[in-house]
Amino acid sequence: MSAIDTGRRFGTGPLARVASAVHTFLVVGVLLLLTGAPGLVVLVLLDRSAGNIPLAAACAIPAGPALSAALYALRWRSNDLTDLEPARAFLRGYRMNVAGVLKLWVPWLAWEAVLGINLAYGRWTVAVTVLALLAALWQANALVIASLFAFRARDTGRLAAYFLVRTPGVTLGGAGLAVLAAGLVLLWSEAVLALAAVGFAAALLRTSRPMRAEIEKRFVR
Template identity: 55%
Template structure:
């Protein structure tokens, strides 16, 4: 037996770490679905009609705090199979961040609802076609911005205005991370269009893990430059 193997305790090997990650993602997914259930149930009852855009935004209110708690729990997961408490971490993150997240999430949802309503009624507005392209670009930029904002407000304690500024700053600061998040956005949109909103929700913990992975440079810089 090698010295490395001999010095490694139970729950510290590669297989154990992989098992710990899978277990954490499964538990966090379950907690996410519980926390987001009111909004998800309401969303499934809404038809895919243009007039329901504001209602869909209202139904999405619980998703922000739930996703933030998932980010918190996955980030603070233990890599030791013998020391896993993902459910406790999820609810600890939920309670700690719910107010801060809603300060970001609610205005973002309101803005997205306005954009969605305008696009849904674009033909009746009588405005040039390029205006629709501009609205779509603004919506995509807003989604990328809120992804950064959720990561920052879930892992750090900043005022909402500072979170907003940092989230916008890091969009251009780390273009590779932004492109990675754009890919996640495309996948989530594709899953929702092909299946249902619930299909994307079932993958929420995996998306949270991928978002954290893409955000590593941003998280490191926030820790080094903006925290003591």
């Protein structure tokens, strides 16, 4: 069957594009859950106590590479509606980025765990909350950069901090996503957040467009 025949078979209209997007989201969402499952299962079973915060942070370690792979797969989704292989893109992104992402993800989790313990015991509540939010926004930028570009870890960290100020719209969008994610966990559970993770990845990819465009223009040769 020729490429033209294949295109006609699958269609090129709005319905075909919606079906392609839904297929991609479902596949990426399932793979994201599977790769993050080792920590998620334990995390959901943990009591919400200050003593479990370090363990909760450790359980979240697999989520970093999983989110990175999801960002990669969603970003490089083919415009060819007959090329429905999001699983291949996800796995390629996971292999390429796992080491680089963990270099930034693990220290960030450790820092958030320290802040979380202080917050749980009511120490410097306002300052700790602000620091935790800033760290989360920095990590959101770093995750996008590490997932889509090939910089060294320290350069990724510097760019993530730089764009917190350089692109306020991206930072504001990230803040909204962080508040929404925290709300889902507080009102329901980590499992609900995990089920919605692919949607958060897509939203993060969209809000980060100005940052990605400037990186491609100024820092990528």
